[in-house]
Amino acid sequence: MKRLAVATAALAFTLALISAMLELPAPAIDLRGPVAAQLAASGVDHPVTAVLLNYRGYDTLLEIAVLLLGVLVILAVGVERPAAAAEQPDPLLEMLVRLALPLMIVVAVYLLWAGAFRPGGAFQAGAVLAAAAVLRHLAGLQAGWAAPGPRLRLGLVAGFVVFLAVAVALLAQGALLQYPPAQAGILILAIESALTLSLALILAGLFLFLSP
Amino acid sequence: MTWEAAFDFLLAAGLVWSTWRTLTTRRLDRAIVLFIAFGLLMTLAWARLSAPDIGLAEAAIGAGLTGALLLDAYGALSGQRKDIS
Numbered sequence: 009m010k011r012l013a014v015a016t017a018a019l020a021f022t023l024a025l026i027s028a029m030l031e032l033p034a035p036a037i038d039l040r041g042p043v044a045a046q047l048a049a050s051g052v053d054h055p056v057t058a059v060l061l062n063y064r065g066y067d068t069l070l071e072i073a074v075l076l077l078g079v080l081v082i083l084a085v086g087v088e089r090p091a092a093a094a095e096q097p098d099p100l101l102e103m104l105v106r107l108a109l110p111l112m113i114v115v116a117v118y119l120l121w122a123g124a125f126r127p128g129g130a131f132q133a134g135a136v137l138a139a140a141a142v143l144r145h146l147a148g149l150q151a152g153w154a155a156p157g158p159r160l161r162l163g164l165v166a167g168f169v170v171f172l173a174v175a176v177a178l179l180a181q182g183a184l185l186q187y188p189p190a191q192a193g194i195l196i197l198a199i200e201s202a203l204t205l206s207l208a209l210i211l212a213g214l215f216l217f218l219s220p
Numbered sequence: 221m222t223w224e225a226a227f228d229f230l231l232a233a234g235l236v237w238s239t240w241r242t243l244t245t246r247r248l249d250r251a252i253v254l255f256i257a258f259g260l261l262m263t264l265a266w267a268r269l270s271a272p273d274i275g276l277a278e279a280a281i282g283a284g285l286t287g288a289l290l291l292d293a294y295g296a297l298s299g300q301r302k303d304i305s
Contacts, residue, residue: 119276
């Protein structure tokens with residue numbers, strides 16, 4: 009009886025949600041028009057990238073800062089790792105990973121480049137690179153990052169530092185992250201390249217710092 | 221009913237079903253694999269909603285990296301359990 013009452017209530021709530029979704033009110037502010045109108049001055053041809061790296065660049069800057077902070081906390085806390093069991097890598101798996109890795113790197117670079125004019129961009133490219141590193145680790149070709157060296161640390165902060173440097177350099181113009189339209193494209197590409205590297209290392213680090 | 225509507229309906233049903241199975245299945249390894257399947261279905265849903273950007277991120281981070289992380293955690297946990305018993 010109790011179960012029936014709960015099920016009925018859940019069903020009624022679901023139906024109410026569905027009916028609410030079918031009659032969505034018109035959004036109070038519609039920004040599609042302004043975004044499209046300013047696209048020519050943003051330095052890229054894809055509206056999503058324009059929003060992420062130009063109109064709302066501040067959000068993306070904070071986003072990479074938060075991700076970096078997460079990895080720093082993992083490093084600071086220091087995870088106790090079990091002694092690495094030296095496993096013999098599976099030859100079939102190893103072969104597959106060796107075949108897939110170059111493809112994944114090409115896909116990542118393509119995604120980074122394509123971000124300027126079609127779906128893609130730094131986050132997707134970084135995630136693909138991170139997945140490649142995780143795959144390498146799982147196939148037994150790469151040990152976990154027990155003690156990150158200076159180069160790895162530099163790579164982790166590169167995206168944030170480059171982004172911040174661009175923001176500071178442009179501060180003289182009066183507004184934070186307001187790119188001059190002529191240089192916007194190249195600035196965004198530079199930021200995105202650094203972001204890709206850092207995101208790949210951060211996302212892979214979430215896995216490899218915790219793993220033997 | 222057009223083919224597209226039928227596909228959307230199947231996709232929505234698949235999403236709900238995989239969510240339900242992920243949450244209710246008793247075995248942890250099966251739940252993780254179902255979670256990855258859910259992520260891939262979600263990618264398709266984002267693509268159908270003409271948001272390929274989010275779809276790409278979901279496929280790479282939601283299904284790929286999170287799935288690998290969960291599987292690794294499961295492996296570490298079951299390894300520990302063997303050590304204790």
